[in-house]
Amino acid sequence: MEIQKPYLLFLADAHDRLAAKVALGIRHWHPEYCIGQLRMADCQVDCGLPDLDIAAARAQGAKTLVVGVANRGGVIAENWVALLRQALESGMDLAAGLHNRLSDVPELKETAERLGRSLFDVRHTSVVLPVANGRKRAGKRLLPVGTDCSCGKMYTALAIEKAMLARGMPATFRATGQTGILVSGAGISIDAVVADFIAGAVETLAPENAPDHWDIIEGQGSLFHPSFSGVTMGLIHGAQPDALVLCHEPTRTAMRGVDFPLPALDECMALNLQAARLTNPRARFVGISINSAQLTEAAALTYMTDLEQRFGLPVVDPFRQGVDRIIDRL
Amino acid sequence: MEIQKPYLLFLADAHDRLAAKVALGIRHWHPEYCIGQLRMADCQVDCGLPDLDIAAARAQGAKTLVVGVANRGGVIAENWVALLRQALESGMDLAAGLHNRLSDVPELKETAERLGRSLFDVRHTSVVLPVANGRKRAGKRLLPVGTDCSCGKMYTALAIEKAMLARGMPATFRATGQTGILVSGAGISIDAVVADFIAGAVETLAPENAPDHWDIIEGQGSLFHPSFSGVTMGLIHGAQPDALVLCHEPTRTAMRGVDFPLPALDECMALNLQAARLTNPRARFVGISINSAQLTEAAALTYMTDLEQRFGLPVVDPFRQGVDRIIDRL
Secondary structure: OOOOOOEEEEEEOOOOOOOOHHHHHHHHHOHHHEEEEEEOOOOOOOOOOOEOOHHHHHHOOOOEEEEOOOOOOOOOOHHHHHHHHHHHHHOOEEEEOOOOOHHHOHHHHHHHHHHOOOEEEOOOOOOOOOOOOOOOOOOEEEEEEEOOOOOOHHHHHHHHHHHHHHOOOOEEEEOOOHHHHHHHOOOOOHHHOEHHHHHHHHHHHOOOOOOOOEEEEOOOOOOOOOOOHHHHHHHHHHHOOOEEEEEEOOOOOOOOOOOOOOOOHHHHHHHHHHHHHHHOOOOEEEEEEEOOOOOOHHHHHHHHHHHHHHHOOOEEOHHHHOOHHHHOOO | OOOOOOEEEEEEOOOOOOOOHHHHHHHHHOHHHEEEEEEOOOOOOOOOOOEOOHHHHHHOOOOEEEEOOOOOOOOOOHHHHHHHHHHHHHOOEEEEOOOOOHHHOHHHHHHHHHHOOOEEEOOOOOOOOOOOOOOOOOOEEEEEEEOOOOOOHHHHHHHHHHHHHHOOOOEEEEOOOHHHHHHHOOOOOHHHOEHHHHHHHHHHHOOOOOOOOEEEEOOOOOOOOOOOHHHHHHHHHHHOOOEEEEEEOOOOOOOOOOOOOOOOHHHHHHHHHHHHHHHOOOOEEEEEEEOOOOOOHHHHHHHHHHHHHHHOOOEEOHHHHOOHHHHOOO
16 A cells, blocks of 8 residues: 555644644654645644645645544544545545545545545555464564553654664654554554454564664554553564563553553563563663653653663653664664 | 354365364264254265254254364355255355355355345454453453463363353353354354454453353463464453463474464463453462373373472363363362
8 A cells, every 4th residue: 555645634624633633643744745734614723734725736736635634433524525525536546544434435435436546544454464473574673662552652653763764774664553554654554454463464564674674663552451452462473573662651640541550661661571572582672752741841851860760771752852862772 | 143053064075073173063062052964975074963964954943054164275165055055045044154254155145135044154243342441340250371272272161161050150151263153152253353352352242240150251372372462462351351271282392383482381371360460450370271182191190290289270181181170269
């Protein structure tokens, strides 16, 4: 799957930035992919891109309209369909990462087939996946793991890829979730594959590579999250990570969506390391990535300095300090 | 999903007992479900049931023809279709657990729809599954876990259910794989669900129950198997087991299908216990189940006595000694 660039980002009627996190992610990490934004009348989010209608975007070369918003329920809304169809008719493909598929909307499916356009439902892979074989692959791999869902694993991975590329290191971000796929333009949403193929999907996604090449694989869930731990376990075994980065949001008091406490950092690192060493005995932690957005800068620095002393690893907030000190460890 | 009994077991052209393991499993565990067997001309397996053609089976009350055989590739063979269609036309439903679906064969789909018959493709659930919530459910649960795939977890679970029922204990086997589903007539094949719903599928499969009721949940894979560990992790967290039984085949030198050694028993028990305690802090091991078919009885007894002393737990081969000593521990 390779989504054609550049993109017109569709923000629909998004009321807050969380609803538009896919569009904001693409804009933040790959502004060069983005020609403009398309907003409906009551949209309250601005990605800081030119507002373009479909004809103007197409005239400037837009190849794909990307649904950059998730409404409540995460489905394609009825009042979006006319605009999405217009984009197909203008010559663009469509891409989305919602629960229902673009191709499940008869009007869009029929229009795309008639015109030979592509519908990218990035949550659902069409690749036939193998059962994982666990065989060691050439190349190096880094995997962020977390104390919880949604604590900064994708952001950390993208920051590490960007910083490696800036140093001239060969590196590729490998997306494992719908936002990451739409940000980077490729990947496999491993939470949507059939359970027997989780690790096999990751082996496919991060294949054998040059010995000095780094795959920076997007992490998912947590081994301690009772809803999604299976996805995380298969991801770790399929990734065969050489390097692990622990991601943590220090102000959270319960895991996302469930009534469970967060694990202690040392316990979390120990279990992730044990799992990783099954398929890569040389796996080790190279840093800790803190999402400190809810702390003052002073409080964040105190907290991170304390962690550095406890664990003897570089501790950074990628947003505040960047990830260079982690890369220095590789 | 509730498959109507009694069954006519279809052995097709099976050449050996491994190919007919589903039929042999149903015959072994639930002879009362089975009216007879249907064998094609070159079948070389005998379940020890009366040979019946479709008309005779129907006349004796057969409600479902169960495909009890897996050919190479695990698909519905073309030369079976005429017989399967005849079963539908006689008034029977069809059930199978193969990779392709009965409903993917146009002739069978059309015939079933026309006659109002049911096609049970037990590998694929039609239940809409929730994301697991991890909330404690009333009732007790036992889960066999393994050092590897195919080392006796289903056999152990079925033996425990049977022995509990014989003692008058309220117990239900909960099938998580296609063979277990066809043996017991219900269940969810968790290796075939979407990865995000592994644990949620198990919460659905083994719901809240009376405080003294035991769900005996079929185990799958191994936390140490690099192909299937994600399924196992989600299964453990969804099961919230009160009691774990370690299953092991002592003569195996590598894990099934991959070039990995088996884990040490103590290491395997420690990791399974740590995982289980996330959703049930009172989880504990209550026994070890050894598949000793490859050992002489004397060698098996020596091996098991040694394990008993090392671990302080009852160690049995369910086939040779039964599982009563494990149940005594509950």
